[in-house]
Amino acid sequence: DAKTTQPPSMDCAEGRAANLPCNHSTISGNEYVYWYRQIHSQGPQYIIHGLKNNETNEMASLIITEDRKSSTLILPHATLRDTAVYYCIVRVTGNQFYFGTGTSLTVIP
Amino acid sequence: DVKVTQSSRYLVKRTGEKVFLECVQDMDHENMFWYRQDPGLGLRLIYFSYDVKMKEKGDIPEGYSVSREKKERFSLILESASTNQTSMYLCASGSLGERLSYEQYFGPGTRLTVT
Numbered sequence: 001d002a003k004t005t006q007p008p009s010m011d012c013a014e015g016r017a018a019n020l021p022c023n024h025s026t027i028s029g030n031e032y033v034y035w036y037r038q039i040h041s042q043g044p045q046y047i048i049h050g051l052k053n054n055e056t057n058e059m060a061s062l063i064i065t066e067d068r069k070s071s072t073l074i075l076p077h078a079t080l081r082d083t084a085v086y087y088c089i090v091r092v093t094g095n096q097f098y099f100g101t102g103t104s105l106t107v108i109p
Numbered sequence: 110d111v112k113v114t115q116s117s118r119y120l121v122k123r124t125g126e127k128v129f130l131e132c133v134q135d136m137d138h139e140n141m142f143w144y145r146q147d148p149g150l151g152l153r154l155i156y157f158s159y160d161v162k163m164k165e166k167g168d169i170p171e172g173y174s175v176s177r178e179k180k181e182r183f184s185l186i187l188e189s190a191s192t193n194q195t196s197m198y199l200c201a202s203g204s205l206g207e208r209l210s211y212e213q214y215f216g217p218g219t220r221l222t223v224t
Contacts, residue, residue: 034212036213041218042217042218043113043199043201043215043216043217043218044152044199044201044213044215045215046212046213046214049212087151087152097154097213098154099144099151099152099153100151101149101150101151102151
């Protein structure tokens with residue numbers, strides 16, 4: 001099963017870019033990488049996904065390495081409201097997502 | 110915007126009671142999911158459904174059952190609640206999107222306490 005590994009916690013200064021890494025070394029060729037975040041006491045919220053090209057939307061950018069074994073989520077100008085747990089997920093079989101424990105990002109004023 | 114609603118934000122039940130958690134989505138998604146979330150364990154999939162009356166076990170189905178009689182509604186049932194089922198329960202729905210990608214949309218969660 002393609003699973004992911006993320007650091008348990010990170011800090012980032014407000015206004016700076018937050019770079020959240022994820023390792024998915026067993027990912028298969030047709031599996032997307034998804035990123036979600038969960039703000040305290042709320043359900044997870046979709047951020048972005050990608051297959052092999054870099055992706056950008058209004059929330060974040062996703063950089064996927066050429067071998068697809070790792071990726072980085074970039075929040076270009078972190079705000080206090082970006083403090084949350086960030087999950088990197090590889091869709092494994094059918095429609096099942098395997099959420100790990102994610103990275104707890106704290107944005108510091 | 111996709112909306113996934115759950116019947117209660119907070120619920121307190123006694124050991125042995127039968128508990129129903131309801132989830133409704135308004136985007137005509139084929140797939141619906143129930144997860145539980147516990148500190149240090151992340152989100153774990155309990156059951157999912159890919160069509161009306163269809164269900165599949167997730168990673169931790171023991172002690173739970175589900176019902177999907179209508180496309181928009183997916184219920185999680187605790188037949189006889191136990192204290193180790195105290196947890197945050199999250200419902201999600203999803204469908205295949207463009208480029209065969211897939212997004213899940215989550216409800217706000219139900220925090221269940223079993224005493």
